[in-house]
Amino acid sequence: MRNEQKWLTDKISGVYLEKDNIIEIVLFQCIIDYVEVELDGKIKLQKIEENDATPKLTEKWNQFYTELKEHYNIIKNTIPKMEKNSADLFDKISLGDDNITFIPSFEGDNINLFFSQIWKIDDEIEKIKDEVLTWIVKNRGFLWS
Numbered sequence: 283m284r285n286e287q288k289w290l291t292d293k294i295s296g297v298y299l300e301k302d303n304i305i306e307i308v309l310f311q312c313i314i315d316y317v318e319v320e321l322d323g324k325i326k327l328q329k330i331e332e333n334d335a336t337p338k339l340t341e342k343w344n345q346f347y348t349e350l351k352e353h354y355n356i357i358k359n360t361i362p363k364m365e366k367n368s369a370d371l372f373d374k375i376s377l378g379d380d381n382i383t384f385i386p387s388f389e390g391d392n393i394n395l396f397f398s399q400i401w402k403i404d405d406e407i408e409k410i411k412d413e414v415l416t417w418i419v420k421n422r423g424f425l426w427s
Contacts, residue, residue: 289311289314289315289319290307290308290311290312290315293307293311294307294308305415306411306415309415309418309419310357310414310418312418312425313350313353313354313357313418313425314354314357314358316350316425317350317354325347325350325351325354326347327344327347327348328340328343328344328347343424346421346424349417349421350421350424353414353417353418356410356414357414360410361407361410361411361414364403364406364407364410365407367403368400368403368404368407371396371399371400371403372400374396375396
């Protein structure tokens with residue numbers, strides 16, 4: 283059987299990934315594809331007409347689209363920026379064979395404080411990812427076209 287979801291197989295093929303990474307990639311890519319391809323990058327709220335027979339349904343869709351816009355932005359912008367900040371901090375250190383040393387411009391800095399900054403960012407990234415992943419699963423019923 284051939285998978286037609288090329289947007290997804292391009293992200294997970296050819297490399298070994300742990301299952302938690304696969305889950306994250308699949309769910310995040312579902313949101314990216316839904317917004318960029320199925321919605322053509324345009325997240326629009328629906329108008330509730332006076333004679334609308336299903337205003338509550340329209341309200342639910344509008345709430346979904348509002349939250350979708352926020353979560354899409356987190357996936358595309360917030361998380362990558364935070365991951366880059368963490369990687370940039372980590373790049374400022376040199377890992378030797380048996381010890382960790384700062385590159386010359388960081389001599390004398392407190393290494394524990396430095397690593398605590400990295401861990402704090404990484405912990406915040408994981409909290410944000412958990413929130414977004416939970417939102418995606420809870421709202422999966424809206425992701426159809």
